[in-house]
Amino acid sequence: MAGAKQVKLTLVRSLNGRLRGHKACASGLGIRRMHSPVVVNDTPENRGMINKISYMLKVEEA
Template structure:
């Protein structure tokens, strides 16, 4: 797992659990439709899995 993952925030964090908002922030996402490219690590995958209903991810 040494690749990269592109993560895009596709749904607002308003009304979600506090720890889900913190996971989105931890991924580096602040605004709707913002994308970031991250290293493919188990911790990043865990955060993406926790908020999979808010984000879209693709392996680059």
């Protein structure tokens, strides 16, 4: 989608010992490992997943 707003996400806390749903959200956002930034489109679906695991993420405008 041309011109879509994007958000840069970085995992700053480990996924070890987290709830299955929280791990699934990280996986759904394309996050693979800590401190590796991922850029995703700023859609309501992605925002919901970001809000759910916001305590583990650093979120920046891309």
